[in-house]
Amino acid sequence: MSEFVEKPFPSYLEMPSRLPAWFWWAFRIATIGVMLVVAWLIATKPEIGFAVFWKVLIPSLPLLFALAPGIWRQICPMALANQLPRTFGFSQDWTLPVRFKNLAYFVSVLAFFFLVSLRHVYFNKEPAALLILIFGALGLALLGGLLFKGRSGWCGTFCPLAPIQKAYGHAPLFTVRNGYCPTCVGCQKNCYDFNPRAAFMSDLTDNDLWYAGHKKFFVAGLPGFAIAFFTADDPNQTGLAPYYLHLTGWIITTLGLYMAARIFIRVSDYAAAAVSAMAALVIFYWFTADGIVSTVAQMLGMTSPSWIKYPIVATIALVAVRVLVNGIRAEKDFLTFKAPSGEPRVRVQVDAVRAGGADATGDLVTDRASGRSFAADPGRTLLDGIESAGLTQDFGCRMGMCGADPIAIVEGMENLSPPNDDELATLRRLGLEGRARMACVCNAAAGPVTIDLEIDPNELPEPPPPADQVDLGEETGIQRVVIIGNGTSGMAAADEIRRMSTSCKIDVVARENHLFYNRMAVGRLLYGRTGLEDLYLMAPDWYEKHDITMWLNTQATAIDREACQVTLGTGETLPYDRLVLAMGSSAFVPPAEGADLPGCFVLREAADVQAIRAHRQEHGVERAVVLGGGVLGIEAADALRRVNLKTTIVHRSDSLMNRELDERGAAILRHFLEELGVDVVTGASVAAIKGNSRVEAIELTNGETLPAGIFVSCAGVSANTDLAGAAGLTVGRGVVVDAQMKTSDDKIFAVGDVAELPGEVRGLWGVGTSQAAVAAAAMFGKEIAYKAPSTLVSLKMDGIDVKGFGSLETEKGGEEIMDAVESDTLHRRIVIDNGQIKGAVFVGPPGSGKHITQAVQKQADVTGIVDRLRKGDWDALSEV
Amino acid sequence: MAFFDYPGSGVPNPVETEITFLADLSEAEWARILKVVETRQFRAGENLIQSGDQDDAFYLLTSGEVDVLIGSEEDERIITTIAEGSVFGEIAFFDQEARTATIRARSRGSAVRITRENFETLAAWEPGIARRMLVELGRILAMRLRWTLSIAFN
Known part of the structure; x- marks a missing residue:
């Protein structure tokens, strides 16, 4: 970049002194001398004095302001008067109060207006008035310098000529170093002597619109004032009122034109102001050029031609255009440099982040x-x-x-x-x-x-037709199957049965009013944007395509084993050749006092979530208590936490998920929950639920009382065996079944949570579907050896991986491997027996448990990597 | 740049304009952060943030370049381009209000995306790192506010 671009707006401190200081002092003294001579002429030979002053000296100033205002600011007699006290060290150097600074522009503009307009009244013809004006101004400039520091007492503030200097000299073609201020004392805002090129632009773009507005007002009114001044009738003839009406009328006219132009033409404030100021300059010389030339000619004893005005005005117009071009070019740089030097940037050490795992x-x-x-x-x-x-x-x-x-x-x-x-x-x-x-x-x-x-x-392609397959229903004569329950195991049974027989009529009786949905995800209905339809696990047309009749919102009220039919709550009956019980289980509600109060919930079904949502909104509930620190309880607490309920988990055991986790794993999980704001109370249960018309507090068995408006019981489930029991089937904790999932009635099977198969874990997806497959096969006379699926229990909560599997017992053999160093954030423990993973616990950050999960689900042989596992190389699990 | 930087007149110091986000974190610590946050891969032309969306994530641009666009879909304007290694989107991370601009990839790249929920998780696992991250985000906001103020009142 060139040097100009780097510093297009030098302050006077950065300008070279082209001429020595003594030259300027000589010039100033000479100017004072000229002024005194002119004053003497005004006093003694008014005609010559007035002509020299008003026709030659004053009219040449605007051109000087446009070309090189700095010259005038160096030699102006008022400036000299103002700067004398400072130069000779007898100024009071007061700081001009801010109030006066704000007022100064008003004062100077008003003074300019009245002093100029009074020329026609007094100053053009009365010597005494003009002398008072000249010496009065000098005196005031001196007074300003005596009192206030820098150039704040006159030159940059109250001087009536200051506004017009800035207006004509807004983009000076030549700058002259301010010779009065040896050091800058920062006495005024946007000082014209400090930075002549930037001062006017800074004024117009000032964020204080009031401040900037004064300047715009002045330049916008200036052309009108110039026209009005030179076209006015003599006020001594017409009177002052029409005269001032004439002046203000023109000022308002150009103000209005300026505003209209600003509205309709898209230019900057600066450009508009500059055009207005230069228009005023040209207008001024249109009216004064003749006078200047003829006066000078007269003094030289010559006459001036009548056409002389035109080349002069044309020249002035060229100067005006040159100044405009200069200014508008400078404005671009001005705006660039005014902008703060660079938008803030925030860097991140990309290499470190990428090394941490973010790769593109x-x-x-x-x-x-x-x-x-x-x-x-x-x-x-x-x-x-x-x-x-x-x-x-x-x-x-x-x-x-x-x-x-x-x-x-x-x-x-x-x-x-x-x-x-x-x-x-x-x-x-x-x-x-x-x-x-x-x-x-x-x-x-x-x-x-x-x-x-x-x-x-x-x-999607149509499901492949089971044409090559034997229709087992036809073969065995089983043509009517009724399934009670449309949860995981019930629907899996329907699906399996349909695969074996296309002719068999399948009726599914469902208590809920919803098609098969993802019950594990109901917590998400509480927060987030999930709607129930999003949780449907089968497309609505699946049922039609598979020819399965759904009886939604229908209770099975009785099973008539003699007649082989199921009675529905609607009064209808469904005859069956085979019946599948898949009614699942219900959440256990502790038999505590107050458990029937509004505000007591379970969280298993969509309807439960809707009830919780409604209760929370209706009563503005802020706190909740979840009974049960197992998977369901923790997932429920997470869902409640996400809707900003302050939630406490109350767990009977001493550690969370005690069936699946060991103490270390449970401790990490507990810490994580507490960090998220979920409180955990262990070793306690609910003693009573208190409240007048709804739940207000939960009394615990350890004596504590927790305020809460919502109570959710996740303390285990009990199988829905009422119907089976009433029908006379053998019922224990569930409906007792054999290895083929057959109940004590040959025609009736039970699968999923409602079934009681010794040693089987409840509530797991894989168990329900596996049992359904076994039952469906057995129904048609095919025996499949039921093999419990290798299923981990996993906590479905964002932000943490928690997995539990099998048994951690090593008494009957097996080798335990776990992290040697205890960590607050990671716990891995597995038990290996005969090359198989028999038990596992994993608690850690999200995603970190996947290798263990995969190895367990594959039921992989880990013999080959045991050594590596012993050394703590857990990644070895990914290779089995 | 100030045109009237009067000597000794108390013109404010230049605003700090460059911050290195979490400069003192080691690769191992970044790895711990990355476990709980999201990593977005994107192609040229893909929108990372859509104006008007309610999305409370802030982003670390680990590779690639993205444009910041404002205006309606018919009248979009690129107002600036964000280079690799930048941090953006932190305002909505704090106030969870709708996005005011669209961020569109200029090139293939990747970004680490940290939502409020991610942050809560991070705070649970790594409270020390999370605290430092929060202070850093505050520092970024403060820097950008200072910059904005310096424009507004310059």
Whole structure:
């Protein structure tokens, strides 16, 4: 960049002194001398005096202001008078009060207006008046210098000539270094002597619109004032009123023109002001050029030609245009340099972040609809990737079994990890084989992939016809199956039965008014934007396509085993050849005092969530208590926390998730919850629920009382066995079944939570679907050996990975491996027996538990990596 | 730049205009942050932030360049371009109000995306890092506010 660009607006301190100080002092003294001579002429030979003063000296000033205002500011007699006290050290050097600074421009503009306008009245013809004016001004300038510091007593403030200097000299063609201020004392705002090129622009662009407005007002009125002054009739003839009416009329006219131009023409304040000022300059010389030339000519004893005015005015107009161009060019630089030197920037050490794991190379998985992408990372599921990309995808079990998160693979199916059996079964159930994958268990392995989060049912292939298959229903004569319950196991049973027989009539009786939905995710209905439809696990037309009759919002009231029919609450009866009980379980509500108060809830079904939402809003509840520190209780507490309820978990055991976790794991989990603001009370239960008309406080068995407007019981479930019991089936804690899921009645099967199979864990997705498959097969006379699925219990909460699996017992053999160093944020422990993982606990940050999960789900043989695990190399689990 | 920087007249010091976000974090500490936050990969033309959206994440642009656009869809204007290594979006992270500009990728790249929920999780796992992050975000806001004030009242 050239030096000019770097410093286009030098302050006087940065300007060179082209001429020595003595020259300027000589010039000033000479000017005073001229002035005294002129004053003497005015007093003694008024005609010559007035002509020299008003026709020659004063009219030459505007041109000087436009070309090199600094010369005038160096030699002005008033400036000299003002600066004398400072130069000789007898100024009071007071700071001009801010009030006066604000007032100064008014004063100077008003003085300018009246002094100029009074020329026609007094100063053009009365010597005494003009002398008073001249010496009065000098005296006031001197007084200003005596009292106030710098040039704030006159030159930059009250001087009536200051506004017009700034207006004509807004972009001086030549600058002259201010010779009066040896050091700058910062006596005034936007000082014209400090930075002559920037002063007027700074005035006009000042953020104080009031301040900037004065300047605009002055330049906008100036052309009108010039026209009016020279076209006015003699006020001594007409009287003062018409005279001032004439003046103000013209001023208002050009003010109005200026404002209209500002409205209709898109130029900057500065450009508009500059044009107005230069117009005034040209107008001024239009009226004065003749007078100047003829006066000078007369003094020289010559006559001036009548046309002389035109070349002079043309020259002045050229000067005006030159100044305009100069100013408008400078304005660009001015605005550039006025802007703060560089927008603030915040840097992040990219290398460190990238090394930490944020990498931009490699292939991408792209969502077709949103265009968003994430890295194709073999170590991470598509679901994790989708979530990391800020996309929302419903999810359920995170094991590929529930069917909550199928995504269509538009391109790149071959680049994904191959599906396991669970996932294949789910895809088959959903009729999505070959086109979709379950996001939660599918890893993007190699190469780019394009996905659709929303699966359009119309684009899907029809489910493959089971033509080559024998219709087992026809073969066995089983043509009517009734299923009670449309949860996981009930719907899995319907699906399995339909696969075995296309002819069999299948009726599903459902107590709730909703199609099969992702019950694990009901907590999300409490917060977030999920609607119940988003939780439906099967497309609405699935039922029709599979010819399954749904009886929604219908209670099965009795089972007539003799007649083989189910009586419905509607009075209808459904005959059956085989009956499947899949009524599930209900949340256990502690038999505490007050458990029937409004505000007591369970959290299992969609209706529960709706009730909680309604109660919370109706009563403005702020605090909640969740009874139960198992998976369901913690998930419920997380959901309540997210709607800003101050939530406390009350847990009977001494540690959270005590069935699945060890103490260390539970401690990390507890700490995490507490950090999020969820309080945890362990070793206590609910003694009583207090409140007048609704829940107000929870009394605990440890004597504590917790204020709370909502109480949610997640303290376990009990199987819904009433119907089975009334029908005379053998019922224990659940409906007792054999290994084929058959109850004490050969025609009746029970699956899922309602079934009681010795040693089986309740409430797990995989268990319900596996049992449904066994029951469906057994129904048609096919025995499948039921094998409990290898299922982890996993806490479905954002921000933490918590997994529990199997048993941590090592008494009957097995080797325990866990992190040697205790950490506040990570706990891994597995028990290996005969090369198999028999038990596992994992608690850590999100995503870090995936290797353990995968190894457990694969039921992988870990013999080969035991040594590495012993050394703490947990990543070895990813290789089995 | 001030045109009237009168000597000794108390013109304020130039505003600090460059901050390195969490300059003292080690790679290991970044790795711990990255466990709980989101990493976005994007292609040229993809919108990271859509004007009007309610999205309370701030971003660390770890690679690539993004444009900041304002105006309606028919009348979009690029007001600035953000270079690799920048931090942006922190205002909505704090006030959770709708986005006022669209951020669109100029090139392929990646960004770390930290939502309020991510931050809460980070605070639960790594309170020390989270506290430092919060102070840094405050420092960024303060710097940008100072800059804004310096424009408004210059």
